[in-house]
Amino acid sequence: MIxxxxxxxxxxxxxAIILAAGASTRMGQPKQLLQFQGRSFLRYSVEVxxxxxxxxxxxxxxxxxxxxxxxxxxxxxxxxENPQWRDGMGSSIKVGMTALNAxxxxxxxxxxxxxDQPFISCDVINQLVAAYHSTGQxxxxxxxxxxxxxxxxFSHKFFSDLTSLAAASGAKQVIKKYSHKxxxxxxxxxxxxxxxxxxxxxxxx
Numbered sequence: 001m002i003x004x005x006x007x008x009x010x011x012x013x014x015x016a017i018i019l020a021a022g023a024s025t026r027m028g029q030p031k032q033l034l035q036f037q038g039r040s041f042l043r044y045s046v047e048v049x050x051x052x053x054x055x056x057x058x059x060x061x062x063x064x065x066x067x068x069x070x071x072x073x074x075x076x077x078x079x080x081e082n083p084q085w086r087d088g089m090g091s092s093i094k095v096g097m098t099a100l101n102a103x104x105x106x107x108x109x110x111x112x113x114x115x116d117q118p119f120i121s122c123d124v125i126n127q128l129v130a131a132y133h134s135t136g137q138x139x140x141x142x143x144x145x146x147x148x149x150x151x152x153x154f155s156h157k158f159f160s161d162l163t164s165l166a167a168a169s170g171a172k173q174v175i176k177k178y179s180h181k182x183x184x185x186x187x188x189x190x191x192x193x194x195x196x197x198x199x200x201x202x203x204x205x
Contacts, residue, residue: 013108021062119189
């Protein structure tokens with residue numbers, strides 16, 4: 001399932017991949033479709049990235065792909081499906097990276113993000129990009145709850161590491177491997193993600 005890529009913005013050299021392929025087993029229903037601020041988590045997270053400086057934008061779907069596609073098909077993003085989504089996040093990152101490399105001949109870096117961090121914002125994404133340009137570091141990772149994670153920006157130097165991740169691994173493995181090349185960006189609210197009905201209830205309250 002692929003829709004046509006959006007027109008490329010030559011002024012931007014940082015792409016983005018939104019990972020939304022999981023089955024939400026702990027939630028008991030597709031958390032990507034839960035409502036937040038008047039729209040689904042998936043649409044909200046995609047709109048945040050669309051409003052940022054990133055381009056092109058890849059959305060990786062997997063479980064419930066047909067339902068998810070309806071949420072974002074009208075937005076200026078490239079939607080791809082990971083048929084091996086059950087294998088883990090690494091397989092979705094690989095699908096996203098393959099699509100990104102095909103959509104843009106020259107891309108300087110990529111922001112990886114999820115759709116279950118409700119407090120992600122356009123400003124957070126743009127500040128990751130600004131930190132990348134100002135620090136010269138190859139990885140800009142969000143810092144929260146005494147860890148480093150996504151959303152995170154990786155320069156093209158790490159594209160091969162992202163593409164070759166084991167299926168069950170995530171971007172954190174690359175961040176840990178190259179910890180000496182990481183600039184940490186404080187994003188305390190990044191610690192809040194929505195995995196269970198209790199998480200969602202707390203968010204709404």
